[in-house]
Amino acid sequence: MAPIDPSVRWRQYGEKPDYAGLLTFGGASYSEDDADLAAVDVAIVGAPMDDLVSDKPGARLGPRAIRAAGCPPGPHLEAGVDAFAALRILDFGDAPVVPGDPVRSHQAIEDLVAAVRRAGATAVVLGGDHSIAEPSVRACALANGGPVGLIHFDAHTDTGELVFGARLSHGTPMRHLVDDGHVDGSRYVQIGLRGYWPGPEEFAWQESHGITSHFMHDVRDRGIEAVVEDAIARVGAGPAYLSVDIDVLDPGVAPGTGTPEPGGMTAADLMRACRTVAQRVDLVGADLVEVAPREIGSADITAVTADRVVREILTGIALRRG
Amino acid sequence: MAPIDPSVRWRQYGEKPDYAGLLTFGGASYSEDDADLAAVDVAIVGAPMDDLVSDKPGARLGPRAIRAAGCPPGPHLEAGVDAFAALRILDFGDAPVVPGDPVRSHQAIEDLVAAVRRAGATAVVLGGDHSIAEPSVRACALANGGPVGLIHFDAHTDTGELVFGARLSHGTPMRHLVDDGHVDGSRYVQIGLRGYWPGPEEFAWQESHGITSHFMHDVRDRGIEAVVEDAIARVGAGPAYLSVDIDVLDPGVAPGTGTPEPGGMTAADLMRACRTVAQRVDLVGADLVEVAPREIGSADITAVTADRVVREILTGIALRRG
Amino acid sequence: MAPIDPSVRWRQYGEKPDYAGLLTFGGASYSEDDADLAAVDVAIVGAPMDDLVSDKPGARLGPRAIRAAGCPPGPHLEAGVDAFAALRILDFGDAPVVPGDPVRSHQAIEDLVAAVRRAGATAVVLGGDHSIAEPSVRACALANGGPVGLIHFDAHTDTGELVFGARLSHGTPMRHLVDDGHVDGSRYVQIGLRGYWPGPEEFAWQESHGITSHFMHDVRDRGIEAVVEDAIARVGAGPAYLSVDIDVLDPGVAPGTGTPEPGGMTAADLMRACRTVAQRVDLVGADLVEVAPREIGSADITAVTADRVVREILTGIALRRG
C-alpha cells in the first residue's frame, strides 16, 4: 500500500506542528512495505537496540527520540537546498529488533538495510548503539559486491577485537567489518578520537590495515576543514559509508549518550563536516548512533542535534545529486 | 487505504517492544482515513493543544506521551478480558490543531470526533487541555441529536463562565456544554473536586442546573465505590460521555499536569472507577486530558497512568459489549 | 510605607496568573515594614537557610519555591471559607539569613518572628531546615512569657542533644526548646515518627519530659483522625505552635526533601490534620520546613503540597476566628 503522509490533515496550513500527528522522521511519509522503496532516494531506518553498550544503556530509545526532535522541512539556510523537496525521502520504520537478543536484532537491521540497497536507495540508520553499524555496513558492502570506504566520526575507534571478552559489542564493529572484508582499511578514516581507549594492540591492528586516524587534537590543531579534506581525499571516489557516533561531540552539546568523553567537537563543526562528506563522497549508507535521550521532544539537545546532523547528511546528498 | 499495523514486522515474536516501531496508542493499527472507521468499535483521537491553560502549559505534548507510555495488549488481570482482542480499536491520529488558534483547533477536534460518531464508533480523545472536551462532547451530542450525560473526574469543576475574562478556557468547557444544551445538567456528575476553585457563583449556577458534585472529601468519607454507584445511578440509561482530567489524581502519582492539586485520588481508585463507568454506562465518547509529560516514554508516571486509565475505559467497554 | 499588592495590575480580570507578577505567598500583599504588621492577622515569614542539615542540602531554596507553587485564593471546597478573605494575611518577606552562619541566621529569624508576635499577629514560617523551629518557637514562647505547647508532624523527633557532635542541627531543635523552657513537654505531641532514628537515649529523655509520640504505625493502626484528636486533647487550651516537617509525608508525594523516609503520611491526611489542629488549637505560630525543591513552580509536587498544607493551616485559623 502507499506510504502514509503525516501532513495531509494540515495541508491548508502548509505545515504540520512537530509535536502533532504521526511520528516520523522530519514528518516524512511512512511505509514498512518494500514495494514503496522503489520510488525512494533515501530511506530512514530505525535500529532501536542497546544490548551491546559497555556502560550506560538507553540508546534503544534513540530512534524515537530523534524523530520527536525534528523540525519542519525547509531550505538549508547556508546550502540553499531543501532535501525533503530535492530527494524522495521515506521513513521506512524500525527494524524488528528484540530486547536481549543482539544476534537476531543485527539480522533484522541487516535485512532492512539490504532491502533498501536492493531498491537502489540510500539507507540512513538511526541507532541504537554503535554495534548496529556492523549489520548496516555489511548489508551495504554485500549489496556493493565488495568492501566500501568508511568515514567514522567518534570519540572511540570501536576497533576492539573483544570487549569484556565478547566479540559482539558497541566497541568492536569496525574491527569485524575490516576483518570480514566489508570495509577497505585503506579507505577508512576516523575523526574525533580522544580519551583513554583503545590501546596499543588496537592501534597496531589499525596501522596494519592502513586505517587513518584523526584525533581530536588534530581537529584542534588543524581545523575541521583540513581534516575533512584529508578524509575525503583518503576515501576517494568509490562507494562509502558514513558512521556518526554522537559522542564525537562534546558532552556539553550531546549529554545524552552512554560513554561521553569531554573535549569533543562542536555541533557546528560536525554538522558542516557531515554535509561536506555527503556532498563529496559517494555514500551508499550512513548511520547516526548512540543517542540515549533524557528529555522530551526538542527539549533533548542530543536528539535535536542528532536530527540536524542527519539533515545535513540529507542536504549533502541533495547537493551532490542536484 | 487500509490501516497500518505496527506489529507486522514482529509477528514471529508475537509481540512488539513498546519502544520500537510506529508510535500508536497501545500498538493499535493506525489510519487517518474516514473510510477505515467503518470497521471500528473505538477510535483513539489525539487533541494536542494547550492554548487555553491558565497556568503551566505542556499538555500539547500529552497525546504523543500517552502513546509512548503504553504497554502491549493482553488480558486485564482482574477483568479477564483483552480489550484489544474484544474490540476493533483504531488509532485515528491527531486532530489538525494549530498553535495559537484555539478556535480552529476546536473545530478540527469536533470534526474528527464527529466523523468517528458518524461511523458508529466510540471516540476516545487524548488531550490536550480540558477545553478540548467542549468540541468533543459537542460532536457527540450533535450526533446524538440531543444532550448527553456526563461523568467528569477532576479536581476542578471547569464550569467558569469566564476565566481571565475569556469564554474559551480550560476552566469553562462544562459551563458552555450545559448552557448550549449539549450536556444534561441533571445527568452530569462531578467526582474528585477539591482545592480553592470555583466559588459561589459557579456552584449556584451548577445547582440551578441540577449538577451533582462529589468532592474529594466525599470520596474520602464514603469510598470511591459508593460515589461511583451514585454517579452511575444519576446518569442512568441514556448516552453519556466520560471526561477524565488527570489532575483528579494526587500529584504524587500525576505530577505532570498544569494545575496540580494535592490530596487527590489514587491511581487504583481512578482506574477501577473508569472501568466500572465504562462497563455500566452507555458511553458515546470519552477523553483523558491535561497530561503535560516530563519524562520519556514509560518513565513518565503521569503518562503511563493516563495510558492505563484509557485501557480501563476500553476494558469496561469490552466488558459491556462482551 | 503601605504593602504592595501584586494583583493590582490584574484587577480588571479578577485574578492574577500564578506565574506572573511579584512573587509573594499566595499572591498576598508584601511588606518588610514592621509598621504594616499592625493590621495583620497572619504574617508569612521566609527562613531560607539549610546550613544545619545532616544529609542533602537545598532547603534554602524552599521559601521561594513554596511561594512559586501557589494557587489563587478562593474558598476551601470542604471548609467553605476563603482564608485570604477572612484573614488579613501579609507576606512579611524573608529573614536576613546569611549562608555559612547559622547563629546569625537564627537570630534574624527570631527577630522577625518576635516582631510579628509583638504586633499580635500569628507567624507562619516557611523553612528552611528544621533548625529554624528553634528561633521561631523561642520567639513565640518569649512573647508568650512562658512555654508553649507543640504539635510536631515529622518522620524524626529532632530531639537529639548533639548531632555529629554539634548542638545546632536540624536534628536537635525540639530538645533545646524543651530544655530551655520554651516548650512544655507535657503539651508536646509528635506525629508520624518512623525509620531508624533516634535511639534509646533520646526516647528516654522524651519520656522524662512527658512528651507524647505517635508513630507512623499508630497512624496506620488507629487512623489519622484518632491520633489528631489525642494530640489536640494533650495540647489542651493554652497557646501552642504547629511545626510541620514535609518529610512526614511519604517520599512519593514529597520527594524534594533532604532526609526522606519511606512509609509516610498521605497529603490528604496531613492537610486535613493541619486544618483541624489550626481550628481547634490556639496557635501562636507555625512552620513548614525541609522543602528542597527540584522542579519549577507548581511542577514541584513537594512545594505545591507544602503550599497547600500552609493554606490548610490558614483555613483552620480562619475557621477558628470566624
Added chain:
Amino acid sequence: MAPIDPSVRWRQYGEKPDYAGLLTFGGASYSEDDADLAAVDVAIVGAPMDDLVSDKPGARLGPRAIRAAGCPPGPHLEAGVDAFAALRILDFGDAPVVPGDPVRSHQAIEDLVAAVRRAGATAVVLGGDHSIAEPSVRACALANGGPVGLIHFDAHTDTGELVFGARLSHGTPMRHLVDDGHVDGSRYVQIGLRGYWPGPEEFAWQESHGITSHFMHDVRDRGIEAVVEDAIARVGAGPAYLSVDIDVLDPGVAPGTGTPEPGGMTAADLMRACRTVAQRVDLVGADLVEVAPREIGSADITAVTADRVVREILTGIALRRG
C-alpha cells in the same frame, strides 16, 4: 584480609554522613574475600546487570543507587531492633557481571550467592533486572539440596516460558526455577499481580504447578495483612526465598523502574509485609530488583524505598534470630 569499615574515620562523631566515605550498603563493612564470610549472618551482593529487560533499561545502575540512598543504622522505630547491631552484616560487593553477556553474568551471580550460602550466611541480592533471581535462587536451592519455597512480590508473574522468543529474560526466571526443580510450586506465592501480562498459557502452567497468586485486587479487597498471612501459611516451615520486584509498588512511589504498572502497593504495605515474611519464614536468600534510578543519592525515591525494603528484610531476620 579483614573487611574495611567505612565509619572508622568518623568514630569520634558516632556516625558517618551518608554522602561521605566509602560507598557500601547501609555503611556496612566491605569485603570481597570469601574468608570474611565465615563471621557473617547476612551478605549483601550486588548484581548490576539489565541485559534482559524487555522495555526500559537502567537497572544495572540499581545496586550502586540503593547503596547511595541509605541512612545510618539504628533501631527500627516499630520493631525496636537494630539489624546492624543484632546481625553481622557484610557488603560482599558486586558479582563480576559483564555487559552484553547475560550467561556469564548469571554464572557470576550464582557463584557469589553460592559462596555466601556455603559460609552459612543469608544472601541478600541487589538487582539488576529480575532475571538475576534465576541464578540467585538456583544457588540457594542447590546449597539446600532441593527446592525452596518462594514469596514473590511483583506486578508481573515472570513465568513466561519465552519472552520475545528468548528463554533468558526478566520475564521468565520463575518459570525456569520451577521447571528445573529449584522452586517448589506448591510453596511459591505471588503477591501484587496486575496489569495485562501474562496470559492464559502462563496461568495454566502456574495452576498445574500449584502456584498461588494474590492479585493487587486481592490486596485491595482483603488487605495486605490477610494476604501475607496466607502466603506465610502456604510457604510453611521449610527454607524459602523472598524476591521483591520494586515494580510491585505504585509508580508514584517507585517511578524508577523499567516496566511500571499503575495501581500498585504502598511503600508502607510492602515494607511491613517484607519484615513480617522475614521474621516468620526461614529465609535462605532474598533479592530486591528492577531499581532503575533517576536521581542522585537519597533524592531517588525508588532507591531510597528499595533501601528501606531491604532494611525491613534485615529487621525481620534480626527479629527471627533475636
Added chain:
Amino acid sequence: MAPIDPSVRWRQYGEKPDYAGLLTFGGASYSEDDADLAAVDVAIVGAPMDDLVSDKPGARLGPRAIRAAGCPPGPHLEAGVDAFAALRILDFGDAPVVPGDPVRSHQAIEDLVAAVRRAGATAVVLGGDHSIAEPSVRACALANGGPVGLIHFDAHTDTGELVFGARLSHGTPMRHLVDDGHVDGSRYVQIGLRGYWPGPEEFAWQESHGITSHFMHDVRDRGIEAVVEDAIARVGAGPAYLSVDIDVLDPGVAPGTGTPEPGGMTAADLMRACRTVAQRVDLVGADLVEVAPREIGSADITAVTADRVVREILTGIALRRG
C-alpha cells in the same frame, strides 16, 4: 509610593544572597507605580506570555526564571563599570498578561513599555515568546514619533507574514513591525540565522525592504566582531532597539527554549556583542526572549545566561552614558 529595595534587611552584610528576599531582577528595587519611573534610567519589564509559540511552550515562565538566576551587582570584570551603580535601574514588574488572550497581553505589554518611554527611561523587556517584540518595539517607535532601527539576534528571522495561517505568532513580529512602519528596514540587521526557516518568500520580502541578514555561517567565517561592526554601521546614529532571542545561542548553552537550533553562537560571543551594541548604538529599548526554564534558580543555564546577556546590555548602556 516609593520603590521597595530588597536588600535593606541585609544592609549590614553589604550583600543579599540571591536565593533570599524579594525576587527582583538583579536585586534591583521594585515598583509598579508609573510615578517611580521618573527617576529611572532603565526599567525592567516582564512579559510572561507564550501563547504564540509554534512548538514547545514554557516561555511564560521566563521572566521569573531570569530574575531567579541573577547574581549580585558588581563591576563588570572586563568593562570595569557596575551598571547597577552607574544607572538607576528599576524592576517595573510584569505586564498584566492573561493566558489564552494574546491580543490583550500584547496591549498590556505595549502600555507598560509606553509608560517607561514616556518617563524617558529605557525599557528592557524579559520575554515571553518573541511575539512580545511587536508591542514592545511599537511602543518605542510610537514614542519616538517614527521608525526605529533594529538589531536582532536570532536563529530565525521571525518575518513570516502568517505562521499556521495566523498573523499573530512568535514567527511574525518583525514582518509586521516593518510593514507597519515601526522599524526601518534599511536600519534592521539580523545576526545568527541558521537552520531551515524561513523560505524564499520571506527572504524576498526582506530584500525588498533592505533588511540585512548575517547568517551563522557569516559569524563562523568572519568572526562575531566583524559582523557586529557591520551591524552597528548599518544601524547608524538614530534610535534603535535590540532584540535577543536566546535561541541564537547553541542548544548546549541554552537548552531551555522552544525551538532550539543546533550550531549557534557561544555565550561569550553573544554577551560581548550585546555589550558592544548597547555601548555604540542609541538604544531606546531591548528585549531578551524565549527562555523556557527547566531547572531552579541559577541551576538553569539558559536563564543564568539570559540574565548575564541582559547585564551586558545594561553594562553597555552604562558605558555609553558614563
Added chain:
Amino acid sequence: MAPIDPSVRWRQYGEKPDYAGLLTFGGASYSEDDADLAAVDVAIVGAPMDDLVSDKPGARLGPRAIRAAGCPPGPHLEAGVDAFAALRILDFGDAPVVPGDPVRSHQAIEDLVAAVRRAGATAVVLGGDHSIAEPSVRACALANGGPVGLIHFDAHTDTGELVFGARLSHGTPMRHLVDDGHVDGSRYVQIGLRGYWPGPEEFAWQESHGITSHFMHDVRDRGIEAVVEDAIARVGAGPAYLSVDIDVLDPGVAPGTGTPEPGGMTAADLMRACRTVAQRVDLVGADLVEVAPREIGSADITAVTADRVVREILTGIALRRG
C-alpha cells in the same frame, strides 16, 4: 592492611565496568590506612563539604559523583601515557567532614592532606566547595616548610577578606592563604576570571601582593596556550599547587556548580591547560572543586568533565616523572 583493588573480580575480562564494583576514583585501589601511603605517588582525597557556599549548595555530593563518572584507565590518546600504569595511585577515601561544622571539617581535610604529604605523595583533593583549598594548600605549605606557588583556574578570585561578614567562606580561601604565608603572591596566578565579582578592594589587595590575574577576556584575546605559558613562567621552578574550580568552565559544559558564570572556558582548553601545568610545574598538591552533581554517574556532564580534568592532571604528573 593492604589496599583493596576493585578490579580483582573482573581480572579475567581485563576490565571492570564503571558502574559495577566498589566505587573508587578511576577504579584505583582503596585504603584509609596511612601505612599504605608509603608506596604511593598520588593519593586521591575526597572533601565532601559545602557548608561555605554563598549560593546553591550540593558540592558535598561532588566527590562521590566524580568517582561515579569515571572511565577505565588507559593511555591518554594525545599524550601516550597511562597515568594509572605509570604512577602508583591510591584512592585514600574521604576526609571525615561533618555537616554544619566547617572548622572541624577543614581540620579533617588538612590532616589527611598532611598525611599524604608526609608520606611523600602528591595529594589530589576532590571537593567540596572551594573553601577546602584553604586546609589543603595549608597542609602542603606546612609540609613544604614555606609558601608554595599557586595556579588557580576559576571564574572568581576567591580573595574576599569576608563574605557576608564571615571569614570562612568559599569566597575567601586564597586571601587567607596569602595573608597567612602559605601562598607566595608573586607565584600565584589566576586564570579565567569573569563576571561581577570581586571589586576594587580585592583587586587592590591582589596587586599589593603581586598576584597575577588572567581574565577570561585574556584567554579569548590571547589564547589559552599563551596564558598558560605566562602562568608557568610566573610560578617558576619551586613547589606549587593547582586549584581548579569547575566553574571556570562555561555553564554549558559544567552546569552542575553552585555559582555558574556564563562565558567560560571550553573543556578541551581546561583539560589541556591542566595537563600542561602538571607536566611543567612541580606540583605538591591539587584540587578540583565545586562540582554539585545533577545526574547519575557519567550522565552528569559536570562530574564526567571533572573526572577527566583530574586525569589530565595525573597524566601531566606521569609525563613529568616519566
